[in-house]
Amino acid sequence: MFLELQQIKKSFGDENNRVEVLNGVDLSVKKGEFVVFLGPSGSGKSTLLNIIGGIDRADSGKMYADGKCVSEMRERELGQYRRKNLGYVFQMYNLIPNLTVRENIEVGAYLGENTLDTDGILSVLGLKEHADKLPNQLSGGQQQRTSIGRAVVKNPGLLLCDEPTGALDYSTSREILKTIEAVNQKYGCTILMVTHNEAIGRIADRVISLRDGVIHKNIANENKISARELEW
């Protein structure tokens, strides 16, 4: 198993005002799998993604990635874990404003050991002609494609996407989903995507629903469709 979570718990707030966000999550993900997390606001899906991504720590429980126990790693090791294994795509892109498109992708490439060709990524993502532009010269979809490029260029084992289409219109969202699907197929990385949009679950291998901090449903998608066919 590529990723394994055992009884992950996480709460926020002080003793008098504690909110249990994750209340014992068990999860296994195979390498190359495309998993979508659904659930209402506050269900704990983003928190779970942050714990998997090593940018937040669980209060208890264990997490293994590629055989290594991430939950016991120290800060420095967590940094290395993120550096070597993870790619991140956020709803709000988080591009570095004073770097060009190419350079933003190189921000990711700099970290990897078996990185993909930046020009190749620019072509795949349809960004070649925008390579020398700054983020503020791009549309939202172009910025999100750049952020995907930054995430995949280092050839990560795990791509974490937190509401990647949350800030985009319908057609741009579809373009982005096609891109993520292509990345999954072309580079074989495992993708965990958090979304509010239930329709997106139709292009995933598995759909996991969270409710009140626990996995409510964990369903393998028997009728998976391609992003090109997806409509909502």
Next chain:
Amino acid sequence: MVKKNPLRKRYLRELKGEFSKYLIIFLLMTFSVGLLSGYLVADESMLKTYDESFEKYNIENGNFTAKKQVSPEQKELIEENGIKIYEQFYLEKPLTNGSRIRLFSPRKEVNLVCLMQGAMPSAPDEAAIDRMYANNNGLKIGDYLTIDEEGGATYRITGLVALSDYSTLFENNNDMMFDALKFGVGIITDTAISAYPARELTFNYAWKYLEFPKDDMEEKAVSDELIKKLAKIIRLEDFVPGYLNQAIHFSGEDLEGDGVMMIALIYIIIVILAFVFAVNMTSTIAKEAPVIGTLLATGYTRGQLLLHYMLLPIMVSMAGAAIGNVLGYTWLKDLCAALYYNSYSLPTYETVWSAYAFFMTTFVPLVIMLAVNTVILGRGLRHTPIQFLRRDFHAKKKKKAVRLSPNIPFITRFKLRVVFQNVPNYLILFAGVLFADLLLLFGMGMPNLMNNYQTKITDSLFANYQYVLSAPVSYAGEDENKLDEIIKGLRFAKAVETENPDAEKFSAWSLRTLGDYARTEDITLYGIEGGSRYVKGDFADGEIIISASMAEKYRIGAGDTFTLKEAYEDKYYTLEISGINDYESAVAVFMNRQTLNEMFDQDPDFFCGYFSDTKITDIDESYIGSIIDIDAMTKVPRQLMHSMGGLMDIVNVFAIVIFLIVIYFLIKIIIEKNEHSISMAKILGYSEKEIRSIYLHSTSAVMIVLIIISVPIIMLVLKQLFYMVMLEMMSGWLPLVIDSKLCYITMLLGFASYVLVTFVEMRKIRKIPMDMALKNVE
């Protein structure tokens, strides 16, 4: 009911959140305003005290020294010339501490004494001495003064005083500079004075005009007339009209001239502070852009928001200015006054409320703060609500990226982007660095300059001794200025002839510059013997040679003409310069003796002094006006260092504080501007070292370049400033030489300040949380 703006609730939170920033601004503002206020209040109060001292202490209009005590009949004759005279006999003695002291009998009517501490002497073995002289020599009340001669008396110090006619301790009115370390004055009782035989006393008399002349010209005419009349009544040994008395006027002139530099210095600091503040607030505006967009969209006006963002800096500045003024009027005033008290024997001052000081220290700094912030923040807030909401500040003109070759290593390109992003910040940083450099080079360079000057003086002294002869004033001639006293005395050629084989005669004349573009000063013109062994150069008939200092100060050379005039007459002399010699110790003109004597209608044999490498012992002391030796020449640098040493320390501390503050704020801005990116870089797995390398080391490289290029630039500025100061504020000339070692020290201090700040700011990078990038604030 008027609704209060709910945004006001943010002020306290903002103040708490950015406490260190506001504290630094507050402290710097308080200190700057405090120092300026303290300085202006001290300066104005002292100047007022000084001005009032003429009336309060009934300061003389002049004084003369008679060979013998003036008889009642002579007194009557003298006073028929429109003056009233007052005895102020003194004895002048060497002390066992190596200095000389002039002890006066108590003053009862004129030149009254200000008792600053302790009591006036009441017993014959008691003395009250000048406060500054006491401080300089480590003497305090209860200590003893012992006269350094066989059987010399001892006096117990009962009080510290300021003699109103010795606010500057000039031993001799012809001295180039006063020496408050080796010369002092004091008061002993009448009984103590009368215990000395008449031969040991100096019969000095102060005079007051019954009707004071209306200006300097008239005063000169009256005093010129007076000296001739006095000479007919008594045997005069010295004659110093009030307007020429350096001991009375030097301090007042200095007090009047110092303010401009200090005001300029503090205002530059406030302008830099205002810029740093405004740029800092602009980065807050950028950070809060969506909130501003929302507020504008919901009906808040740009003016309200401008006021909102400006209010805290202005309030902090106002608080700084208010507390600075309080400090200025209390503690710092005394600190600044101490600088004057370190140089001058001024009477106790009374603090005056100065509307001018308040205006300059409170109103003007606030206006500077307000103007700079209004312009910069106004620009930052000029966007539309939608631009703020989208953080799209370049909607009309999309900013293009500077093209960087992909062949440049990625991290290098990243660092370059950080540099490009912060060019405006670096410009402010550069201004701050330049200013701090200027202060440091000035503060550290001054002692260096003085040492260098001292060496130059020692190296370029014509002879070990330069004797300026003083004709007994009883032979004062028909007219002319004070040098005439010397000139006329030479009629007693026999009395001033010496057998010393080393002695070489010279003649001299003093003329004044016109002061068209510089402060007026008296320049000595020397008439040198042909084939002189002391002054190098051939002085052909009619040839005028100027000293290197004069050439440098007035930027004149061979072939140029230069006009000088008699100090108190409308008589002009235009000199055509034939060459420049290498004399750097004074602004002076040289020619052969015959040329000088002809120029001033003197006898061909006329001379007024000797150069000599050995002491001349066969001329009566009463014919010697002054002796210029190494000790006398080095009084200038010694006294300047003594007077300004404390100020230099303040300047150096200020410089380093400016370095630290400017660097701190700008690095803070750079980090805050990029904290979102830094947070993202952390998420992506960049190590802290890599992040530091990108965001701090890029600035380090710029900083190194800025510091290196700033020093030669500031050297040029300093040279020009120094030249202007010398030209407009000082007599004489100090060649500006700054040791290259000081340039390196300045650079090192700049780097050290940067390293220190960077060290502090590293913590800030470490503290940026990863979840910052997760918040939807793009």
